[in-house]
Amino acid sequence: MVNYYSADAVREVLTWPLVNKAVESALVAIVKEDPKTPSTSFAFQPKRTFTACGKEPGKILLTMPAYVGNYKLKSPRDPGEVEHTHSTLACKLVTSFSGNPRRDLPLPSIQAHVLLFDNQTGQLSAIMEGTDLTTWRTVSASLVATKYLYFRRFGAQAEQERNINVAIVGCGVQGQLHAAAFCAHFRVRQLNLYNRTHSKAQDLSYQLRQKLNIESGTQINVCSSPNEACQDADIICIATYSKEPLIQLADLKTNQGVHINAVGAGEIHFSEVAPDIYQQAKVYVDCYANAEAELVGLPAPITAEVGEIILNGNYPREAEISIFQSMGMASEDACVAQAVRNALSLPQRFPY
């Protein structure tokens, strides 16, 4: 029997502890074995494929398969606990149709399903709606990257103690959840929002003011340019479909350490950040396998995978600019889908 998990069911169990642990496990599992930093988990994650839907740009289907072996998840019963190991064979099918939000009846640009398979028989065992899962795991990858590539350069407790200014460039689905999640996880003093259509940044600012604890003290500003949003930022999250650079080196703070989560830009991942920033930055990726195919022409060398830094602790220096070039990877989807499935399978959820 193939179980179907709807978007509503998935949404009900998505929590940050669950997703963050699964994403961190995936980032570590895909790192090539190194005797200096042993890890019991591993992954087989071939390059994903892109199929254009016709000859117009901006309409693509991605096929994202992965097997992740011996990795750890949080217990869905007690998110403080780490559960025993899992192994998961999965394939995500995701479409990116960038014109969808502008349709008469708007739809998300990114829509996904994850297929889960039985490890013993290869039979399809579940189909899970994967649109929110994709948003959450992508934001989670930025959170994990920020923890290790930015905060840890200032010490082991910095993510709990250090005040930061955050800029969100692009307030679509990704930008909205990045804004909420960064405020939920870190001590955000100032949150600057920029979007091409100003009203979208204003709407997000209004929603966040409703949600955020008044006591948090976060000052939310709607900005009229990426430069205004980024000039005092310690952390920048950029998630648009822009084929032209939206931020330049001159927009960043100098000599104080800046971390950029470069999340968007569709077919060419690195087009929304200017080459002069890459040339001054240390660039990290989620996985080399996709980078080889998808970051051709990247104007800087890749320093490491984020998972390598989690394992070896070679954090950037305090004043450096770091970029997490997030492409998204199938292992994250496999691990998060497994965590969601575990949470949805708890006996008390189905008392009969």
Ligand SMILES: NC(=O)C1=CN([C@@H]2O[C@H](COP(=O)(O)OP(=O)(O)OC[C@H]3O[C@@H](n4cnc5c(N)ncnc54)[C@H](O)[C@@H]3O)[C@@H](O)[C@H]2O)C=CC1
């Ligand atoms: N790294 C990863 O794992 C993932 C990356 N993405 C990427 O993140 C980006 C954003 O995705 P969503 O938030 O779901 O899309 P969305 O359509 O909800 O939001 C896109 C935002 O970018 C802005 N934008 C679009 N074109 C622009 C341009 N030329 N200049 C300035 N702003 C522009 C729009 O105003 C909109 O607010 C896309 O490039 C998508 O491919 C999405 C999912 C996963």
Ligand SMILES: O=C([O-])C1=[NH+]CCC1
């Ligand atoms: O990893 C992912 O799901 C995606 N990356 C870019 C578009 C969708």
